Amino acid sequence: MSDLEAFRQETRQWLEANCPPEMRQPVRDDEDVYWGGRNATFKNDAQKAWFEAARDKGYTVPSWPKEYGGAGLSPAEAKILRQEMSRIGARPPLSSFGIWMLGPALLKFGTEGQKQRFLNEIARGEIRWCQGYSEPGSGSDLVSMQTFGEDKGDHWVVNGQKIWTSYADKADWIFCLVRTDKDNKYQGITFMLFDMASEGVSTKPILLISGNSPFCETFMDDVKVPKSYGEDVPGYVGEINRGWDVAKYLLGHEREMISGMGGGDRTAAIGSAMKRLAGKNGDDLDPVLRSELALFDVDALAFTAMAEKFMDEMKAGKGHPAQPNMMKYVGTELNKRRHELMMSVGGSRSLEWESEETGGGKPSRNWLRTKANSIEGGTSEVMLNVISKRILELPGS
Amino acid sequence: MPLYHDEDQTMLADTATSFMAEEGNIAKQLRHWRDRNCKDGFGHGLWKQMAEMGFTGMLVDEEDGGLGMGHVEAGIVLEEIGRNLTPSPFLTSSVLAATALKHGSSDLKGRYLPGLIEGESVFAVAIDETAKHRPSRITTRAEKSGNGFKLTGSKSFVIQGASADMLVVAARTSGSDEDEDGITLFAVPKDAANMSHDAVRLVDSSMATHTKFDGVELDGDAVIGEVDGGREILNAMLTAGRVGAAAEGVGVARGAMDMTIDYLKQRKQFGKLIGEFQALQHRASHLYSEVEIARAVVIKAQQLLDEGAESAELMSSVAKAKVAKAAGLAVKEGVQMHGGIGMTDEYDIGLYMKRDRALQEFLGDAYFHANRVAELSGY
Ligand SMILES: Cc1cc2nc3c(=O)[nH]c(=O)nc-3n(C[C@H](O)[C@H](O)[C@H](O)COP(=O)(O)OP(=O)(O)OC[C@H]3O[C@@H](n4cnc5c(N)ncnc54)[C@H](O)[C@@H]3O)c2cc1C
Ligand SMILES: Cc1cc2nc3c(=O)[nH]c(=O)nc-3n(C[C@H](O)[C@H](O)[C@H](O)COP(=O)(O)OP(=O)(O)OC[C@H]3O[C@@H](n4cnc5c(N)ncnc54)[C@H](O)[C@@H]3O)c2cc1C
Numbered sequence: 001m002s003d004l005e006a007f008r009q010e011t012r013q014w015l016e017a018n019c020p021p022e023m024r025q026p027v028r029d030d031e032d033v034y035w036g037g038r039n040a041t042f043k044n045d046a047q048k049a050w051f052e053a054a055r056d057k058g059y060t061v062p063s064w065p066k067e068y069g070g071a072g073l074s075p076a077e078a079k080i081l082r083q084e085m086s087r088i089g090a091r092p093p094l095s096s097f098g099i100w101m102l103g104p105a106l107l108k109f110g111t112e113g114q115k116q117r118f119l120n121e122i123a124r125g126e127i128r129w130c131q132g133y134s135e136p137g138s139g140s141d142l143v144s145m146q147t148f149g150e151d152k153g154d155h156w157v158v159n160g161q162k163i164w165t166s167y168a169d170k171a172d173w174i175f176c177l178v179r180t181d182k183d184n185k186y187q188g189i190t191f192m193l194f195d196m197a198s199e200g201v202s203t204k205p206i207l208l209i210s211g212n213s214p215f216c217e218t219f220m221d222d223v224k225v226p227k228s229y230g231e232d233v234p235g236y237v238g239e240i241n242r243g244w245d246v247a248k249y250l251l252g253h254e255r256e257m258i259s260g261m262g263g264g265d266r267t268a269a270i271g272s273a274m275k276r277l278a279g280k281n282g283d284d285l286d287p288v289l290r291s292e293l294a295l296f297d298v299d300a301l302a303f304t305a306m307a308e309k310f311m312d313e314m315k316a317g318k319g320h321p322a323q324p325n326m327m328k329y330v331g332t333e334l335n336k337r338r339h340e341l342m343m344s345v346g347g348s349r350s351l352e353w354e355s356e357e358t359g360g361g362k363p364s365r366n367w368l369r370t371k372a373n374s375i376e377g378g379t380s381e382v383m384l385n386v387i388s389k390r391i392l393e394l395p396g397s
Numbered sequence: 398m399p400l401y402h403d404e405d406q407t408m409l410a411d412t413a414t415s416f417m418a419e420e421g422n423i424a425k426q427l428r429h430w431r432d433r434n435c436k437d438g439f440g441h442g443l444w445k446q447m448a449e450m451g452f453t454g455m456l457v458d459e460e461d462g463g464l465g466m467g468h469v470e471a472g473i474v475l476e477e478i479g480r481n482l483t484p485s486p487f488l489t490s491s492v493l494a495a496t497a498l499k500h501g502s503s504d505l506k507g508r509y510l511p512g513l514i515e516g517e518s519v520f521a522v523a524i525d526e527t528a529k530h531r532p533s534r535i536t537t538r539a540e541k542s543g544n545g546f547k548l549t550g551s552k553s554f555v556i557q558g559a560s561a562d563m564l565v566v567a568a569r570t571s572g573s574d575e576d577e578d579g580i581t582l583f584a585v586p587k588d589a590a591n592m593s594h595d596a597v598r599l600v601d602s603s604m605a606t607h608t609k610f611d612g613v614e615l616d617g618d619a620v621i622g623e624v625d626g627g628r629e630i631l632n633a634m635l636t637a638g639r640v641g642a643a644a645e646g647v648g649v650a651r652g653a654m655d656m657t658i659d660y661l662k663q664r665k666q667f668g669k670l671i672g673e674f675q676a677l678q679h680r681a682s683h684l685y686s687e688v689e690i691a692r693a694v695v696i697k698a699q700q701l702l703d704e705g706a707e708s709a710e711l712m713s714s715v716a717k718a719k720v721a722k723a724a725g726l727a728v729k730e731g732v733q734m735h736g737g738i739g740m741t742d743e744y745d746i747g748l749y750m751k752r753d754r755a756l757q758e759f760l761g762d763a764y765f766h767a768n769r770v771a772e773l774s775g776y
Contacts (some may be wrong), residue, residue, distance in 0.1 A: 054752045147722060156767075203419050267772060271770075271771055271774050271776045272774045272776045274776070275775070275776035285776065290771060290776065291764075291767065291768070291771075291774070293771070293775055294767040294768060294770055294771040295718075295763075295767050295776065297715075297767075297770050297771070298714075298715050298718040298719050298722075298766070298767050298770055299690075299719065301694065301712070301715045301770070302690050302691065302693065302715055302716070303690055303709075304695035305400070305690075305693040305694040305695035305696075305697035305712075305715075306689065306690040306694070306703040308400050308697070309400035309401065309693040309696065309697070310691075310693075312399035312400045312401060313399075313400075314452050315399075316399065316401065318401060323579075323689075326682075326686045326689060327684075328687070329683075329686060330686050330690065374758075381679065384678065384679040384682040384683065385675070385678070385679075385682075387682035387685060387686070388678035388679070388681055388682045390680075391685060392658055392681055392682065393662075394658070394661060394662065394672040394673070394681065395662065395673045396673065397669045
């Protein structure tokens with residue numbers, strides 16, 4: 001038996017012993033996901049047990065080095081773990097912007113001290129992070145952002161406003177883009193890290209069309225951001241004024257995540273499940289709807305192959321670095337189409353905004369939420385711009 | 398297996414790319430034979446060269462004189478065939494017929510495989526009986542007669558039927574027209590008496606026949622596999638052919654897309670390169686995304702088929718349907734973005750549109766395969 005085959009057997013046994021049956025079901029809404037943080041609560045015992053087992057094994061961040069709280073898995077081992085988890089439909093034990101976004105940026109740009117402290121906290125789910133990029137006047141044109149940090153020697157005094165800060169009200173810390181040089185557009189931004197409990201930080205929720213409000217406006221009013229949190233732990237990532245490089249790198253990871261590859265099944269085939277649902281709602285699938293589902297499944301299964309190919313190529317250092325933009329574009333458009341179809345199959349039942357039967361209007365709320373997929377993390381139009389410039393090398397206008 | 402080509406496959410791809418671009422290109426092959434109204438629709442010289450390159454017998458087992466390669470490798474050649482619109486019997490002979498012959502007696506293999514491997518022979522497959530792909534319904538009958546069979550019925554759109562040295566024919570030896578069982582495959586030699594071909598040229602300049610069997614007498618040893626047990630071989634042949642057609646379709650899509658992107662970088666209107674217009678950039682980027690995804694699912698299907706995985710059948714239909722959509726988009730956008738010039742015979746983009754149309758119909762179009770995806774998934 002090869003080492004990898006042995007690893008697969010081991011992994012299978014470990015999952016069998018540690019992943020409770022309740023955690024082997026698709027994620028239906030936010031509460032099914034454990035986000036960690038200072039004030040975190042578990043939805044149930046199974047969620048707690050699964051998180052703790054995974055944390056102790058380094059499986060909240062399997063491919064991070066062991067000294068930073070990961071399991072130090074090789075790319076081939078990480079793939080096996082992913083495959084085995086998806087085979088039993090296991091939920092991710094911990095979700096967080098720390099894992100998806102800040103972590104990879106710290107692994108690439110962070111100091112040893114930052115890695116020791118922040119990566120471990122993320123891996124153990126102790127600190128929940130949010131992302132402070134967008135501003136009211138700067139969305140797609142992010143680099144036009146204006147939040148300003150005045151240099152006061154050992155610290156900055158930051159003033160400005162961020163918008164769309166997901167879960168700012170639940171987050172413990174923020175990674176935040178702050179302009180530190182007004183004369184330099186791209187090379188005048190610093191990537192700062194600070195505690196949301198700092199004096200002068202306040203948040204205000206934004207109600208979405210889904211009736212939910214995980215988003216906030218974040219106000220910074222004379223916030224003091226230290227340049228250092230201790231020896232070899234700077235309060236910023238990378239170099240001062242060169243935060244745009246970090247931000248761009250991190251956006252790549254965000255796009256991968258949103259495209260639904262992080263072990264999620266947001267773009268998976270749905271036809272057979274929809275047939276059962278249609279039957280439950282008192283009618284079989286309308287033949288025209290069935291054909292839409294079949295064409296969707298063709299696209300979804302093909303996209304799944306693309307996601308696998310993309311991962312394999314990335315691990316081998318092949319493939320075009322701008323491909324995450326393509327994955328993000330296609331993955332999010334597919335997810336929207338999927339929810340449109342689910343609404344149609346559900347019929348009138350899926351219109352219920354508040355009922356026990358629909359778990360408080362989940363079908364319609366989730367459907368509405370997906371409309372943000374092609375906006376958050378860069379809009380579809382911006383993805384298409386990037387593809388034409390960086391992959392197809394079409395001339396600039 | 399990772400979803401990209403390993404070292405050997407990458408080397409094969411390099412070889413196939415330059416060979417097909419040099420010898421199989423549009424001017425040398427498709428236009429050449431088309432403009433001469435060639436009765437075969439392809440050149441035997443190129444077929445011989447493909448044999449010398451080791452392509453013709455790729456899927457034939459080593460003990461039968463072939464290279465014993467897999468569908469990933471055959472797909473590499475097919476993608477280049479697609480990209481250059483190279484007319485050739487590769488798909489029908491080296492993929493479909495070769496898959497059927499794997500199940501043939503050693504006698505049949507000995508009779509036909511050397512000719513294929515050497516590029517001397519060309520084979521066709523006769524399955525469909527109507528203008529749409531409906532392999533579930535086979536009405537052509539083979540009745541026991543002496544030591545052999547008597548074949549009666551007709552097949553339509555047999556690609557290269559009149560040029561073929563042998564036709565693999567699916568016929569009914571028992572049961573009723575819609576039955577799953579009762580199918581037998583026959584290797585029918587070119588010179589069989591009472592077989593007639595009505596040849597038609599198709600939109601892509603390829604040649605097909607409506608072939609009639611008017612009591613064709615066949616020896617018992619013309620049977621491929623078991624009498625009445627042909628459905629399984631037929632299905633294996635179809636799956637291989639669909640994955641192959643999908644690979645060729647990806648080549649067509651990429652050829653059309655590359656031509657179009659090039660054109661966007663050259664053509665000026667309103668004082669700008671038309672590639673600067675965002676209206677075209679976004680459509681080009683969308684097209685690129687679809688073609689990339691189609692490529693991914695094709696290699697997935699090829700690998701599953703080579704592994705003998707059960708899901709190969711489902712994934713072959715996903716691949717065929719996805720490619721039909723992506724390549725269809727590539728040729729439509731290609732012609733449109735070329736403007737008026739895209740409508741002229743002189744420019745190659747229209748040739749891609751024609752080939753795509755023919756490939757889409759071959760072995761089932763996007764609707765046929767989406768429906769099959771639904772059925773195989775239980776809805
Ligand atoms: C649910 C949700 C969660 C989010 N979470 C976060 C978060 O946690 N942290 C954070 O910092 N931000 C977050 N965002 C913000 C998100 O990144 C921005 O909304 C996004 O970048 C778009 O910016 P905008 O809303 O200002 O739209 P605009 O940039 O004003 O765009 C409006 C429209 O114009 C189009 N457009 C703009 N520029 C171009 C162009 N050059 N070419 C063609 N079309 C163009 C856009 O595609 C869009 O359709 C979130 C947004 C949403 C909706
Ligand atoms: C069958 C046929 C019959 C015709 N008959 C006649 C006739 O009788 N008399 C006559 O004078 N002409 C005739 N024409 C010419 C026809 O009017 C032109 O082909 C047409 O105006 C397009 O110009 P073009 O071919 O140069 O394409 P181009 O202008 O080069 O366009 C190439 C591509 O770029 C796109 N494009 C160009 N500019 C922009 C832009 N600003 N923004 C976004 N996209 C852009 C186009 O939509 C097209 O997709 C005929 C053409 C055809 C095909």
